[in-house]
Amino acid sequence: MQAAVVSIPAAIGSGAERSAKLRRATTADAIFERLYSDILALRMPPGMVLQEKKIAEEFNVSRTPVREALLRLSEGGLVDIYPQSGTVVSRVPVAAIPEAVVVRKSLEGTTVERAAEVATPADIARLDTVISRQRSLAALNDTSAFHEEDEAFHEAIAGIAGYPGIWGILKTVKVQIDRARRLTLPVLGRMDNVVYEHGLIRDAIAAHDAAAARAAMLHHLSAVIPDVAELRVRYPDYFC
Amino acid sequence: MQAAVVSIPAAIGSGAERSAKLRRATTADAIFERLYSDILALRMPPGMVLQEKKIAEEFNVSRTPVREALLRLSEGGLVDIYPQSGTVVSRVPVAAIPEAVVVRKSLEGTTVERAAEVATPADIARLDTVISRQRSLAALNDTSAFHEEDEAFHEAIAGIAGYPGIWGILKTVKVQIDRARRLTLPVLGRMDNVVYEHGLIRDAIAAHDAAAARAAMLHHLSAVIPDVAELRVRYPDYFC
DNA sequence: CGCATCAAATTGATATACTAGTATTCGCGG
């Protein structure tokens, strides 16, 4: 294996729009997205047995792209692959949730501090847009769309801070928390609280008060920790 | 797709030794590990062209496991796959390094605080072992082994804090930084400084002084930021 | 001499076929 350090003229060197050029949408990606959302939305509950063959037939594709999608999901901890045996939607690893919250607090605390330092009026406007949308959705009690906007809010903050990579990490970490939360969110008034807390974060960012922004974010993240103990008795099969 | 929430009796429910039981060494894993270490050690330099077919022949396997390994590497940003064109060892994304450092500071700062709070004498002894090994390796000028022990030190702290998952995140983040550092470490005396700084961190943890531990860690992480500007002129082909 | 176009080769993507390992089940013996 010799080192052939040559250049690939056309596509390389971009770096910025990397993900755009290299890896146009492939069927494996489509299947991944589908399974991902199905698992996150609990349409495929934890413990459900998956079979490469069955899924391939359902999507009318070969096993190969299905397999690639499953491998990616297993890296994210969403499915467990038992070689030569079977694949199941992973049970929510209760033990990992506290750690996931720690990661979120650490990373989002840092991110929101930075965002508070560099936010422009336009950035604040973006946050306001998301918050007002959330307010509407909370009134309509549309939990699913509300979740999406919740993601958008946190992603926007990462964007403002200039840390897109951190958002990528957070997404993978959030997944397990979100799965647990989907079982618990129908708590009345919770969405209104979230909107209120988002407002506090927004205000701190707008005031360029990094310390206050961090405090508001940490408080917000503490509030969204799912009550795992309760969930364990309600849905014992879903956790481990 | 119906929900068949059945149990897979034998292997499941473990959760703890998950990675041990599910995913025994497969050839794809072996190839991944091999390529991973080759890229990290710069035996495969950034920009090197890879070919599934060639690699497959070299390992005497089919293209399938090679492909799986390359896909995993591309997710970690270690190779860039240009569809229908070619695969190359990724150039170190200079733009992403500052963000990677931010992530490390955030996560390792949090981790070392926690470690300082909960460390037992046995934990301190573990750190001492690693540090003394590093001291020896620095004297021998064995940069490669030194790097491994450096990883062991940071991993040990994550272990003490009880955050194994955070270490997993850090590993993926560290990769790009480490690749750049491999080109820069031969700076004389750098290893001695690292040993010294590790000592300061160890002392703060032993004293259960969380604030001091965090400060020492942040200082340490600031010091290991590779001088990207200098590297760009020395190895222009390796960065983008 | 330069640019554009076309064709051939290279490589990734997908489909299909085969292998090997695992868990369950059924039967036999205690």
Add this chain to the structure above:
DNA sequence: CCGCGAATACTAGTATATCAATTTGATGCG
């Protein structure tokens, strides 16, 4: 009736073959 073991059936892992798309180099025309 229970426990142990071998055989069977099923799954993921691997190999091979085919397809499609992009790139590149060469050729011809301006």
